[in-house]
Amino acid sequence: MIAGVGRLTYCLKMLRERWEDTKTQWADQVARDFEKNHLIPLEHQTTNAMRGMEKLSEVLGKLRQDCS
DSSP, X not given: OHHHHHHHHHHHHHXXXXXXXXXXXXXXXXXXXXXXXXXXXXXXXXHHHHHHHHHHHHHXXXXXXXXX
């Protein structure tokens, strides 16, 4: 599960970098709306999912330890 968190972290970083590059060419109201309505919520949802995955990984690790 931690590998998935690492992959999501990397992909989110790449998305942010590509978006910053894109904003140098696309800087109208539609771009701002796209960022506000799609990218920012996606970043929040992804961050929340990663936190959940980390918590779940901790619980599963403890469960494995307790059951061995």
